Amino acid sequence: MDIFAHTKIPTITESELGLDEVSVDTVEKEGQEGNIKNNELEIISKLIKKAEPLTVFEFGTFDGRTTINFARHTPPHAEVYTLDLPKEKMEETKFPLVSTPTLSETQYVWKEKSGTRYVGKEGGEKIVQLYGDSAVFDFSPYCGEISFIFVDASHAPDYVRNDTDIAVMLAKKPGALILWHDYGKWPGVTAVLEWYYVNNPHFRGIRRIIGTSFALLRL
Numbered sequence: 499m500d501i502f503a504h505t506k507i508p509t510i511t512e513s514e515l516g517l518d519e520v521s522v523d524t525v526e527k528e529g530q531e532g533n534i535k536n537n538e539l540e541i542i543s544k545l546i547k548k549a550e551p552l553t554v555f556e557f558g559t560f561d562g563r564t565t566i567n568f569a570r571h572t573p574p575h576a577e578v579y580t581l582d583l584p585k586e587k588m589e590e591t592k593f594p595l596v597s598t599p600t601l602s603e604t605q606y607v608w609k610e611k612s613g614t615r616y617v618g619k620e621g622g623e624k625i626v627q628l629y630g631d632s633a634v635f636d637f638s639p640y641c642g643e644i645s646f647i648f649v650d651a652s653h654a655p656d657y658v659r660n661d662t663d664i665a666v667m668l669a670k671k672p673g674a675l676i677l678w679h680d681y682g683k684w685p686g687v688t689a690v691l692e693w694y695y696v697n698n699p700h701f702r703g704i705r706r707i708i709g710t711s712f713a714l715l716r717l
């Protein structure tokens with residue numbers, strides 16, 4: 499069953515993305531609350547393996563489960579940047595973080611260390627851990643340089659808008675891929691992406707990948 503069928507953005511299948519023939523060997527398969535789902539981990543690993551990006555940028559490291567899979571499925575010389583909000587900064591964010599009656603994102607910020615799942619693992623040497631609030635972080639060294647961007651940090655509408663605008667700025671055009679998580683799940687992500695889809699011609703090609711809460715745009 500496609501639980502995100504209520505959403506407005508048109509869908510695309512794995513087959514249409516040419517992922518049927520791509521084989522991956524995902525690691526850290528056991529997920530926890532806050533990680534992407536297992537089928538999403540497979541798909542994101544296939545997408546990145548097929549795209550062969552030399553530069554990747556992730557908004558929202560959490561425990562680094564997806565990050566290490568980026569490292570394992572990119573070419574040997576790829577660089578994987580991942581930005582996370584340290585828990586000490588949780589009370590000082592530019593925009594408020596968000597809670598709904600069933601979902602609270604502060605629990606993902608509140609951890610001893612970011613990226614514990616990639617430290618000391620094969621591929622971990624490709625990963626550059628960055629820290630900060632995505633609304634005030636200095637992204638200038640990465641502008642126009644990134645071929646695959648994963649937006650999965652705060653789900654507050656102000657942050658989704660901020661991170662989306664920055665993702666477009668970071669993208670190496672033409673051809674860069676931007677992937678958002680939690681479309682159809684967190685109201686802020688859904689509302690902001692649907693606004694861009696309707697109002698911004700550059701976003702007409704955005705598609706939700708069937709069976710996931712991923713929205714994908716190729717620039």
Ligand SMILES: C[S@@+](CC[C@H](N)C(=O)[O-])C[C@H]1O[C@@H](n2cnc3c(N)ncnc32)[C@H](O)[C@@H]1O
Pocket residue numbers: 532533534556557558559560561562563564565581582583584591595606607608630631632633650651652657
């Ligand atoms: C849902 S988790 C990310 C999950 C991870 N991408 C994965 O695939 O397992 C969200 C992460 O975003 C981080 N975060 C929240 N607000 C942020 C902000 N304003 N700037 C940077 N990171 C933020 C949190 O600390 C948390 O680690």
